[in-house]
Amino acid sequence: MNRPNIIFIMADDHAAKAISAYGHGINSTPNIDRLANEGMRLDHCYVTNSICTPSRAAILTGTYNHVNRVTTLNTHLDNTLPNVAKHLQSGGYQTAVIGKWHLGEGKDHQPTGFDFWSVLPGQGEYFDPQMIEMEANIEESGYVTDIITDKSLNWLRDCDSGRPFFLMCHHKAPHREWEPHPEKRHLYQEDVKLPETFDDDYQNRSRAAAAAKMRIKSDLTYADLGLIQPEGGSEVGERSTSTSTRRKIPSKADLSTLKLIDKDTAEVFTFENERQLEEFKYQRYLKRYLRTIASIDDSVGRILDYLDEAGLAENTIVIYTSDQGFFLGEHGWFDKRFIYEQSFQMPFLIRYPAEIEAGTNCTSICCNVDFAPTFLDVANLPVPNYMQGRSIRPLLNGNQPADWTNVAYHRYWMHKDPDHNAYAHYGIRNQRYKLIYWYNDGFGLPGTGDGIEYKEWELFDCKEDPLELFNVYSDAAYEQIVREMTSQLNDKMNEIGDIPEH
Numbered sequence: 105m106n107r108p109n110i111i112f113i114m115a116d117d118h119a120a121k122a123i124s125a126y127g128h129g130i131n132s133t134p135n136i137d138r139l140a141n142e143g144m145r146l147d148h149c150y151v152t153n154s155i156c157t158p159s160r161a162a163i164l165t166g167t168y169n170h171v172n173r174v175t176t177l178n179t180h181l182d183n184t185l186p187n188v189a190k191h192l193q194s195g196g197y198q199t200a201v202i203g204k205w206h207l208g209e210g211k212d213h214q215p216t217g218f219d220f221w222s223v224l225p226g227q228g229e230y231f232d233p234q235m236i237e238m239e240a241n242i243e244e245s246g247y248v249t250d251i252i253t254d255k256s257l258n259w260l261r262d263c264d265s266g267r268p269f270f271l272m273c274h275h276k277a278p279h280r281e282w283e284p285h286p287e288k289r290h291l292y293q294e295d296v297k298l299p300e301t302f303d304d305d306y307q308n309r310s311r312a313a314a315a316a317k318m319r320i321k322s323d324l325t326y327a328d329l330g331l332i333q334p335e336g337g338s339e340v341g342e343r344s345t346s347t348s349t350r351r352k353i354p355s356k357a358d359l360s361t362l363k364l365i366d367k368d369t370a371e372v373f374t375f376e377n378e379r380q381l382e383e384f385k386y387q388r389y390l391k392r393y394l395r396t397i398a399s400i401d402d403s404v405g406r407i408l409d410y411l412d413e414a415g416l417a418e419n420t421i422v423i424y425t426s427d428q429g430f431f432l433g434e435h436g437w438f439d440k441r442f443i444y445e446q447s448f449q450m451p452f453l454i455r456y457p458a459e460i461e462a463g464t465n466c467t468s469i470c471c472n473v474d475f476a477p478t479f480l481d482v483a484n485l486p487v488p489n490y491m492q493g494r495s496i497r498p499l500l501n502g503n504q505p506a507d508w509t510n511v512a513y514h515r516y517w518m519h520k521d522p523d524h525n526a527y528a529h530y531g532i533r534n535q536r537y538k539l540i541y542w543y544n545d546g547f548g549l550p551g552t553g554d555g556i557e558y559k560e561w562e563l564f565d566c567k568e569d570p571l572e573l574f575n576v577y578s579d580a581a582y583e584q585i586v587r588e589m590t591s592q593l594n595d596k597m598n599e600i601g602d603i604p605e606h
């Protein structure tokens with residue numbers, strides 16, 4: 105049996121909207137799009153907890169976060185747990201993880217199950233990053249996306265051609281603070297269209313939406329936008345790092361005296377009115393974000409070119425995804441964390457000529473716990489019982505099994521973290537509706553509860569209200585739907601063993 109190689113490319117915070125194959129028209133990603141054109145685009149792939157560390161744990165273990173215990177950014181992976189790389193490794197695959205890990209460091213949390221690993225500590229840096237390679241600290245020079253790509257290609261070239269390989273190529277980009285490669289700074293001179301919900305007033309929604317500190321208008325920092333931070337901040341030409349002190353850019357400052365200075369070029373920006381400042385922040389955010397993605401697109405192109413040159417394209421599954429989605433100005437936000445669509449949806453493109461017809465798309469619901477069982481299935485290895493996901497392999501040739509799930513589950517545990525003030529919640533989405541319960545009890549981050557014990561439900565009709573602006577939970581017309589969705593939520597929590605708070 106000629107088992108396929110698997111290359112799993114995952115970016116950090118890459119929204120589906122910022123991949124041109126998804127058809128939103130805000131940028132161009134020709135290399136990533138090749139996977140859609142030559143393979144399949146998934147339109148309803150969801151994350152079980154819209155934040156870095158828990159999503160990565162779910163992908164690696166095939167389990168939900170209450171099972172793998174990686175519920176927040178501060179709960180690191182117990183690396184003695186079984187994971188998909190260990191199963192593939194013992195099943196004869198050559199395995200590697202290169203790039204962002206973010207599941208903890210040191211003996212108890214570093215990668216296990218990989219023949220080779222070279223990862224960024226924590227969030228990692230965009231320029232001249234440190235890396236931890238097989239327990240050794242090394243200093244790299246250059247741009248992080250290029251370094252991860254070079255290391256990935258080097259590893260692929262060194263692989264034994266007699267055995268299949270499994271590579272997890274994990275980019276840091278386009279994570280905050282969105283530092284583009286200098287050669288990409290000229291891209292996207294034209295302004296990006298403002299999303300319809302940029303000026304959302306958060307009426308008709310839970311309190312959580314209005315409370316979140318993820319607003320482009322008021323919560324972006326100088327470092328986020330590559331600007332000189334006054335008073336103890338950065339200097340022109342200095343690179344911000346993940347440990348830089350971050351201060352927010354004023355939103356309602358005396359605009360006659362506000363001067364923002366580009367940290368790379370010393371260009372000065374002044375503003376005549378508040379709207380001008382708001383749109384400046386949006387454009388600057390989007391363009392920096394999209395420019396970092398341009399480098400990832402180059403990287404994907406290099407890997408696909410290598411597969412062509414090496415004659416490996418036919419027998420190699422290539423996946424492009426992100427650890428979750430991201431808000432690109434929808435509801436006025438940046439960041440993620442919420443079950444609202446832009447952060448909940450994961451982009452997912454997959455090419456595998458042997459089993460996938462070119463240029464197809466899939467609307468079945470699946471989620472990140474399904475990835476590990478899928479890898480094992482295509483490798484003709486058994487899927488262990490502890491894994492809670494299900495292989496999506498049948499979906500790849502367009503055959504959704506009759507008993508396929510129609511529900512994706514999400515739970516965000518980090519109630520009111522100081523930076524984003526996002527509230528804890530869980531919920532489900534099916535093809536038509538989304539039910540959310542905001543339990544708001546501070547569970548997950550001890551000591552952050554404010555003692556206000558309000559509980560809220562939301563129901564969105566994703567067909568009638570795709571922008572998710574109207575909570576219809578209390579609308580009499582949806583009474584029966586509320587009952588059905590609550591029942592589906594209970595069933596899902598029961599199935600996966602998560603404990604309801606409602």
Ligand code: CA
Pocket residue numbers: 116117155156427428
């Ligand atoms: Ca992330």
